Amino acid sequence: MGGVIPNQHINDMISAGQIIGTPEVDPAQVQPASLDLRLGTVAYRVRASFLTGHGAKVADRLTEFEMHRVDLTSGAVLEKGCVYVVPLMESLALPDDISAVANAKSSTGRLDLLTRTITDGGTEFDRIAHGYTGPLYAEICPRSFSVLVRPGMRLNQIRFSSGNAALDDAALRALHTETPLVDGDAVIDDGLGFSVDLRLPGTTLVGYRAKPHTGVIDLDNIGHYAPADFWEEVHSDNGQIILDPGAFYILVSREAVTIPPEFAAEMAPYLAMVGEFRVHYAGFFDPGFGHATAGGAGSRGVLEVRCHEAPFVLEHGQIVGRLIYEKMSEIPTQLYGAGIASNYQGQGLKLSKHFLAPA
Numbered sequence: 001m002g003g004v005i006p007n008q009h010i011n012d013m014i015s016a017g018q019i020i021g022t023p024e025v026d027p028a029q030v031q032p033a034s035l036d037l038r039l040g041t042v043a044y045r046v047r048a049s050f051l052t053g054h055g056a057k058v059a060d061r062l063t064e065f066e067m068h069r070v071d072l073t074s075g076a077v078l079e080k081g082c083v084y085v086v087p088l089m090e091s092l093a094l095p096d097d098i099s100a101v102a103n104a105k106s107s108t109g110r111l112d113l114l115t116r117t118i119t120d121g122g123t124e125f126d127r128i129a130h131g132y133t134g135p136l137y138a139e140i141c142p143r144s145f146s147v148l149v150r151p152g153m154r155l156n157q158i159r160f161s162s163g164n165a166a167l168d169d170a171a172l173r174a175l176h177t178e179t180p181l182v183d184g185d186a187v188i189d190d191g192l193g194f195s196v197d198l199r200l201p202g203t204t205l206v207g208y209r210a211k212p213h214t215g216v217i218d219l220d221n222i223g224h225y226a227p228a229d230f231w232e233e234v235h236s237d238n239g240q241i242i243l244d245p246g247a248f249y250i251l252v253s254r255e256a257v258t259i260p261p262e263f264a265a266e267m268a269p270y271l272a273m274v275g276e277f278r279v280h281y282a283g284f285f286d287p288g289f290g291h292a293t294a295g296g297a298g299s300r301g302v303l304e305v306r307c308h309e310a311p312f313v314l315e316h317g318q319i320v321g322r323l324i325y326e327k328m329s330e331i332p333t334q335l336y337g338a339g340i341a342s343n344y345q346g347q348g349l350k351l352s353k354h355f356l357a358p359a
Contacts, residue, residue: 002163003329004033004264005098006287010160018098020091029154032286032332033264036105036154037117037136038089043070043149046083049139050118057120058085058137072151077216080146085118088136089152092128094160100128102136102158103266103283109304110352111217112144112210112248115155128158143306144210144248145230148218155219159264159284165326167263172325175260181325182255191268191322194301197254198239198316200349206241207234207251208351217354227355239316243307252349253301254317259289261331265323267301287328288335300348 005013007030013019019035029036046065052058062085070076070084078084094100102117103126116125120134128136138156140149149155167175169188176186187193198206208231217225234241234249243249259265267283290299303320314320 003161003165003327005160005162006328006330006332007032008333009330010035013098013160018093018095020093022089022091025090031157032288032334032336033328034157034159034284034286035090036157037102037138038152038154039072039138039149040087040089041071041073041151043072043076043078043084043086043140044068045070046085049083049141051125052118052120052122054121054123058118058135072149075148075150075218077146077148078140078142080142080144082141084140086138086140088117088138090158091135093133094128094131096131097162098160099130099162100132100158100160101266102126102128102156104156105154106302107352107354108155109283110250110302111147111354112142112304112306113147113155114141114143115139117156117158144212145214146216148216148220150220153219157284159266161326162329165264165329167325167327175263175325179258179260181258181260184255187319189322191324192265193319193322194253194255194257195317195319196303196314197252197300197349198236198241198314200252204235204237205233205349206236207249207349208232209234209244209250210248219354222353223356225355227351227358230355231351236316241314243305243312243314245307245309245311247307249303249305249307250349250351251303251305251314253303256300257285257290257323258299259285259287259325259336260291261287261335262328263287263325264328265289265325268322268324285323286336287332291335302350 010030014025044062045067052061104115108115116139118137118139119128172188200206211230214230264287265285
């Protein structure tokens with residue numbers, strides 16, 4: 001049966017040597033519908049981002065673009081505005097009927113830490129072809145904050161699937177009728193639309209904007225940093241904010257989203273016609289996210305927003321992106337938020353796990 005491969009079968013793939021870890025994959029890396037990927041021991045500072053291209057290897061392209069190497073063994077700072085390529089501890093030997101998609105983890109996206117997966121012969125970021133055999137690399141570009149990283153840190157994750165797992169709009173409408181996917185009317189057009197909430201109840205605080213000059217964030221420090229040292233609060237008393245070009249914002253969706261256990265979802269990029277901004281950095285929603293069976297009862301999507309080109313007025317309720325729902329090949333034996341210390345179940349407007357909760 002086609003669909004996204006759940007945790008129990010990811011474990012089977014590890015046992016079968018289709019996913020290889022050096023050192024061995026830690027069971028804690030296996031999520032309900034994905035596998036966390038670990039940084040290796042060296043980062044290559046490169047002149048520019050690149051795609052490998054047909055018939056080429058990442059290692060060969062590194063000789064072309066490498067500026068210097070950074071030993072991560074004892075921890076090292078990846079500097080804001082620089083591009084790094086880090087070999088990952090995982091490699092693949094996929095069967096011919098299995099492909100994969102990678103994405104930044106939620107905490108990575110909320111730090112504006114652009115993290116994409118590249119492969120030998122790859123012509124797209126984050127897309128791994130059917131039957132791919134070879135190493136995996138993370139391209140990392142800290143956009144707002146310099147970060148301290150160490151080997152084994154997990155900044156991105158990979159999801160495996162067979163066949164066409166995505167639901168078309170007719171199937172999505174049927175699913176919403178059977179199990180409401182949002183708390184309200186569903187806007188379904190090439191996926192499930194979601195909008196921005198700029199009228200949060202009882203407060204004028206609607207988001208956060210990254211400060212331009214801050215200290216380093218050690219990614220091992222959880223619940224450690226004062227938000228005010230890294231973020232400016234964004235307030236609105238009229239349901240509008242103006243996005244500044246180049247600035248990075250954390251906002252929240254108006255809809256409380258539900259992902260039933262039989263499905264996963266991916267946040268798709270905004271359509272260019274919507275406006276001069278992007279809402280799409282961390283994009284996987286696991287089975288059980290926001291679902292009552294996993295302690296969710298609806299969870300809002302945190303929006304990582306960057307404005308381009310010109311100042312742009314964002315208004316309450318404006319559609320800013322869409323969720324593509326995908327069927328699981330089998331219900332996972334572990335759901336998001338159900339006993340696996342998930343950080344964002346039942347969330348509203350929330351910074352990454354590295355920051356102290358606002359007083």
